[in-house]
Amino acid sequence: MESRPILALNAYDPRESAALGGPLEAQLARRAAAFGAASVLFYDRPLEFLRGSGCTLIDAAGVEYLDAYNNVPSVGHCHPHVVQAVTRQLGLLNVHNRYLHPGTLDYAERLLATFPAPLSNLTLTCTGSESNDLALRLAATFTGRRGVIVTEAAYHGNTALVTEVSPTLVQQGAVAPIVRLVPAPRSMRQSARVAEEFAAHVTAAIADLERAGAGCSALLVDGIFSSDGIFAQPPGLLRGAVEAVHRAGGLYIADEVQCGFGRTGDALWGFQRHGVTPDVVTLGKPMGNGYPMGGVVARPELLEAFCARFGYFNTFGGSPVAAAAGNAVLDVLEGEGLMDNAARVGAQLRARLQELALRQPAVGDVRGAGLYVGVDLVDPTGAPAPALARAVMNGLRERRVLIGAAGKFGHVLKIRPPLCFSAAHAERLVAALDEVLSDLGAG
């Protein structure tokens, strides 16, 4: 089965979708004219939202949708505490980080206190892509090597360098010669030796990079293998792979853009679930609950080596407003116990989905950690069913429930709501999924 570019998985395609008519069609035409080929919209019938609150998105007609997809507004859409903090700071000062500002410094110290000791320097950026771009350069400069190991269906961002290590983003052609792809640790029911297998793949990739003369600069993975199809179990599965990389003198870059800030329920950071210590950690999406910000947390000697050769300055990164947003997100995460909520509601959601699997044979596997959940959809032979995944995603959209799809074959339902997702939300999602699967005759 061929893999599909990830950007096409969830997207409205004017060539595949029926004519929509009315004001929506006019708006789509305007959009295509303005944004051109790079315009990508979700769903066969794209959605327009005007308001958001908690886990709810509201369209122009006032119809409410349950958001089980968006991980950027991670403490809830338009959370008043974050809005207030950003608003207040916007009115006081919004300038770069080459002047001192107590808010930026306080935020940096507060954030760094959540990391293990060797990770004591923070560089603030604007996006996860900028963070991964810088992380790869830190690793290459420090190790003097260029080889990078990522998983087969990885997505780490959109810059030129980061696209090279994002095989899902390349629609034609091969990955760069310095990149080695390893299969994600597919912690399905049937696989018990997942950690050993993953370590063996990484060890082989290291040897291959060394033979090719590039050497191993870094293993770059996110702790939940999100675009590969969400593989989070068992805790500890990264240990052998990280040890192999360290033995070879390479670095382990933990991409926490998707799984950080409490989403996995067990710990603030995805890597902590696996009992490993990264050399570099990259942050993004939920960091400012939608205010554009990202970060790189690294061992000081990495930054020293890098800054001896290059400078790094980020105009918008670390502004007092970004710091206010980041601080407010941490306030809410702590104050509302959202990490515990992710653990509790995530466990309930997976339990309900596993019950659903007993009566809906198209549900092949239910996985995840906290509020990052993957559901394999399969055909009667057990093979991946990407067309069904797409139909289910669109069917749920018609029932006003928003999810996505992911994975090497596009057959994994991707569920990663704001962390204030409630038990009742989980029940509604599972009930709607049950109906959609029955309506599609997927059983």
Added chain:
Amino acid sequence: MESRPILALNAYDPRESAALGGPLEAQLARRAAAFGAASVLFYDRPLEFLRGSGCTLIDAAGVEYLDAYNNVPSVGHCHPHVVQAVTRQLGLLNVHNRYLHPGTLDYAERLLATFPAPLSNLTLTCTGSESNDLALRLAATFTGRRGVIVTEAAYHGNTALVTEVSPTLVQQGAVAPIVRLVPAPRSMRQSARVAEEFAAHVTAAIADLERAGAGCSALLVDGIFSSDGIFAQPPGLLRGAVEAVHRAGGLYIADEVQCGFGRTGDALWGFQRHGVTPDVVTLGKPMGNGYPMGGVVARPELLEAFCARFGYFNTFGGSPVAAAAGNAVLDVLEGEGLMDNAARVGAQLRARLQELALRQPAVGDVRGAGLYVGVDLVDPTGAPAPALARAVMNGLRERRVLIGAAGKFGHVLKIRPPLCFSAAHAERLVAALDEVLSDLGAG
């Protein structure tokens, strides 16, 4: 004379600066611990600001500084119309651009209407760096070539790819083999044939890239050569160079991150002053008056070629909040006539500085367009005087006036205030500069 990395020009250096003592020293120690080697602060005695308004920045003791440096808060620090627009939208919805939103579409159309016809597609990013990274990839994919021509002291941003075309950012080692450096068009008093000379340099660089087998993918320049030392005269100076690139099948990427949005006074976009039409335009810094946003405006066929091979999605780019910020900035630019103000006050500022040059021999040349002004400082032999420029910048800081330094040799005072800079502000700046030069005995 050796050129100096641009990041070091304006910076506090704990090895060079005297011990500062007191709470500032404690704060600097905390800052160094948290941000490590990448922490760069302005001035020998760094500043802490808590508030900003118009062209004024205010420190913790309530002392006001005249801001003649910051071009991000381009319509004025904390402009109430922009703050209000962002605040309102933050409370309604802040989500990615894969759902439809009328604000994002309206903004895209409004912005695109300011560009010449072939430039009809907009891709929204978060930073100027992301914009230049994408622009270079658009050019490489469309032309099938890799060679890029930039100026000797160019700075275009901080990603891995963009650093390759930013010679000022590389503190050791040479630029990448696909990059050719040309001298900036030094439109000093003594040089009349600046456009022809620049075209000749670019033509030679094209030939060299062709001989090397890389071919000419793009000429990437900003219309005011900001980090090279601010060369804006005469209007039209880019024409021959752009024609040469187009004849060779390459593209012209106009970096408007610094000179766009009315700063040059004559036109909204820097390239318009030169009567040329780019194939790609990149936007950043002032676009959201501090809200992190950037953009790439391109001919549709470039995006089509790119998206056939790669996808491009930017999580925070084109959110309704970014659109609200961008829209509000255009409102203020138009409503307050800031482009005209830039032309008028900029002309007055340059006239006053030219008067100053008559009595202060260290002022070697005064250049610029609108409110982007460069002042060469020279020694009695007429040679660049970077140490003097640094002393002047710090002397002005002690007189509560903020400017920077730039240029291949670091001897150019860089003056680019918010566009609401008034005639009185210009007088204050020139008077302070006069005093500082006299105090330093630079005459």
